[in-house]
Amino acid sequence: MxxxxxxxxxxxxxxxxxxxxxxxxxxxxxxxxxxEIQALPVTEAQRATALQLEAYCAVIVVSKPAAHLGLDLLRQYCPQLPRQGWFTVGAATAQILEDAGVQVSYPAQGDDSEALLELPRLREAILRPDPRVLIVRGEGGRELLSERLRGLGASVDYLELYRRCLPHxxxxxxxxxxxxxxxxxxxxxxxxxxxxxxxxxxxxxxxxxxxxxxxxxxxxxxxxxxxxxxxxxxxxxxxxxxxxxxxxxxxxxxx
The missing domain is CATH 3.40.50.10090 (Rossmann fold)
Structure with missing residues (x-):
């Protein structure tokens, strides 16, 4: 090449x-x-989400910064992470969670929202009654993912931990x-x-x-x-x- x-x-x-x-x-x-990744200040809403983590049937972590910051926050309020379905879009983000002892599923082919939505384990996770999904992300992004999950009958909450800025x-x-x-x-x-x-x-x-x-x-x-x-x-x-x-x-x- x-x-x-x-x-x-x-x-x-x-x-x-x-x-x-x-x-x-x-x-x-x-x-x-x-x-440029800038962490957001921790809010009461974020703390409340961390404390009710076990209410979600699936937690989707969309990026490496989301994985690092999410683990830092969740360990403060939920030292023993619930063993619900944890998902990422790609292998690099999954590795961060796996290194922390979290069992993660991600698509073997294609690291994008479309591939994740076709993952059988994610589909199985949201088959329960009144499924709730938590997406750990930065400000905005992955709207297709949340729209499709809602279309499958899940309610979706966000845990937004950082913003992406343009360096000068x-x-x-x-x-x-x-x-x-x-x-x-x-x-x-x-x-x-x-x-x-x-x-x-x-x-x-x-x-x-x-x-x-x-x-x-x-x-x-x-x-x-x-x-x-x-x-x-x-x-x-x-x-x-x-x-x-x-x-x-x-x-x-x-x-």
């Missing part, structure tokens, strides 16, 4: 991990983190990075990551919209196309493996 030169936009720690994996496959990358960059930082390092592909890991990419691009967006854009799900692909992105590649997952598979299937642009 030599020839790809990608811009990575995840939080800085995730960018570093992804860059190392890409380098092993001879893929050049440059990191410009567009998501100079106005032309994005196009300058792309031009200076001769990058030929863009990678985003979420809808908010794409929104921040579009925001930082500013007046340069029409030009950047012509570049291949690798996204993690159909939902983010639809967002990008609606904003004018011309070459959107749905990786059907945010993992390094999903990205590498997509890269193998795409021709390297000729600059």
């Amino acid at each position: 030599t020839g790809w030169r990608l811009l990575l936009t995840r939080p800085s720690e995730d960018c570093a991990a992804l860059a190392a994996i890409l380098a092993e496959s001879a893929v050049f990358s440059s990191s410009l983190p567009l998501l 960059y100079a106005e032309a930082a994005l196009p300058q990075r792309i031009a200076g390092e001769r990058l030929n592909g863009l990678v985003v890991s979420s809808g908010q990551g794409f929104s921040h990419l579009r925001q930082l691009a500013g007046a340069a967006w029409p030009q950047l919209a012509k570049m291949p854009l690798f996204v993690p799900s159909p939902r983010v692909a639809d967002m990008a196309r609606a904003a004018g992105a011309e070459k959107v590649v749905d990786c059907r997952g945010a993992s390094a493996a999903a990205l590498l598979t997509a890269l193998r299937e795409q021709p390297v642009p000729v600059l």
